[in-house]
Amino acid sequence: MDTKTQDRLDGLLQDFDELRDRQVGYPCNQDFDYSALLPFLSYCPNNVGDPFHDSNFLSNTHDMEREVINRFADMMHLPQDDAWGYVTSGGTEGNMYGLYMGREMFPDGVVYFSQDTHYSVVKILRVLKARNIMIKSQDNGEIDYDDLYETVRINRDVPAVFIANIGTTMKGAIDDVSRFREIADDLAITNYYIHADAALSGMILPFVDDPQPFGFDAGFDSVAVSGHKMIGSPMPCGVALTRRDYVGRVARSIEYVGVLDTTLTGSRNAITPMMLWYAFQQQGPDGFRRIVNDCIEVAEYAVTRFNDSGIPAWRNKNSVTVVFPKPSPEIIRKWQLAPYEDIAHLITMPHVTREKIDLVIDDCLRDLQASSKSGE
Numbered sequence: 424m425d426t427k428t429q430d431r432l433d434g435l436l437q438d439f440d441e442l443r444d445r446q447v448g449y450p451c452n453q454d455f456d457y458s459a460l461l462p463f464l465s466y467c468p469n470n471v472g473d474p475f476h477d478s479n480f481l482s483n484t485h486d487m488e489r490e491v492i493n494r495f496a497d498m499m500h501l502p503q504d505d506a507w508g509y510v511t512s513g514g515t516e517g518n519m520y521g522l523y524m525g526r527e528m529f530p531d532g533v534v535y536f537s538q539d540t541h542y543s544v545v546k547i548l549r550v551l552k553a554r555n556i557m558i559k560s561q562d563n564g565e566i567d568y569d570d571l572y573e574t575v576r577i578n579r580d581v582p583a584v585f586i587a588n589i590g591t592t593m594k595g596a597i598d599d600v601s602r603f604r605e606i607a608d609d610l611a612i613t614n615y616y617i618h619a620d621a622a623l624s625g626m627i628l629p630f631v632d633d634p635q636p637f638g639f640d641a642g643f644d645s646v647a648v649s650g651h652k653m654i655g656s657p658m659p660c661g662v663a664l665t666r667r668d669y670v671g672r673v674a675r676s677i678e679y680v681g682v683l684d685t686t687l688t689g690s691r692n693a694i695t696p697m698m699l700w701y702a703f704q705q706q707g708p709d710g711f712r713r714i715v716n717d718c719i720e721v722a723e724y725a726v727t728r729f730n731d732s733g734i735p736a737w738r739n740k741n742s743v744t745v746v747f748p749k750p751s752p753e754i755i756r757k758w759q760l761a762p763y764e765d766i767a768h769l770i771t772m773p774h775v776t777r778e779k780i781d782l783v784i785d786d787c788l789r790d791l792q793a794s795s796k797s798g799e
């Protein structure tokens with residue numbers, strides 16, 4: 424390698440290394456070690472096609488991918504025999520898959536989602552040209568059930584496709600899927616579909632003692648969970664999970680044009696399924712339970728410390744997202760916090776320690792003192 428190329432790489436590596444220590448605003452677990460998988464980067468594996476069917480491309484990790492899907496089926500209370508899914512490129516693709524299923528099931532349905540729903544959903548609805556209505560949110564980020572009820576009531580002549588946020592991006596709020604079902608039942612709507620966007624909290628709720636309703640037994644028809652968030656991976660990835668018989672309908676319609684093609688993308692990453700599989704191997708049955716509950720304890724620590732310092736911070740139940748008043752741009756930049764209107768959040772992923780929280784709060788306090796002085 425020439426020295427210019429080497430310098431570029433060295434510089435970038437140093438940047439990543441420094442940034443990692445001050446990354447507290449985005450929900451990416453940086454606490455992982457996939458070095459055992461490095462030798463596989465010398466090959467060209469490809470998971471093209473349905474992981475539950477044979478592929479002509481033999482260098483694949485479909486078997487590991489199926490094991491990952493089965494793990495998620497267990498976590499989401501879906502019998503493995505009824506489950507179908509695949510490892511996606513991230514939360515957006517999982518949402519797209521779920522909404523695609525919902526639209527194929529109910530082509531004339533209306534999609535309902537809240538103001539706090541992830542931006543990917545609005546984009547996907549445009550791509551799918553699906554009729555949709557945005558519902559108001561409550562202050563804590565949860566959907567406003569009264570507004571939802573009224574809106575669905577007015578449109579009760581067509582099927583309903585609900586987006587349930589299982590952990591909103593900004594406030595970590597969890598929509599109550601049991602209320603969605605009550606609303607549909609109350610309005611005698613039998614044709615409805617629930618897609619759960621569980622990007623972050625899909626890896627939290629299965630491991631806490633008192634979760635909000637979630638899973639296929641609670642009414643999910645499909646769910647998207649991120650892989651690079653709570654589990655952590657150097658490449659973005661996620662999981663799309665739904666019922667096998669729904670996919671059968673879509674697969675048939677595509678078989679008509681000559682292929683059994685059930686995934687959204689063609690060529691697919693074969694390394695990310697391996698990483699998720701490896702993470703589950705490493706953590707064992709109780710690993711994620713311990714990790715998740717540690718994260719929640721640190722989140723609670725952060726809320727208490729903020730409040731003791733006179734800064735009004737809060738979090739939703741079972742959430743690792745700590746919301747507080749937006750600090751100065753310098754602090755947002757320094758700690759890579761996520762700002763939105765007058766709030767910001769930090770997310771207590773495993774690499775965000777109590778010591779780091781203390782440093783963030785010290786900075787916020789200095790900031791407040793400086794601004795009150797300059798205001799005098």
Ligand SMILES: *Cc1c(COP(=O)(O)O)cnc(C)c1O
Nearest residue numbers: 513514515541590591592620622
């Ligand atoms: C992060 C996130 C997504 C999607 O994430 P990508 O992996 O960036 O596509 C979707 N929904 C929610 C609620 C998220 O927090």
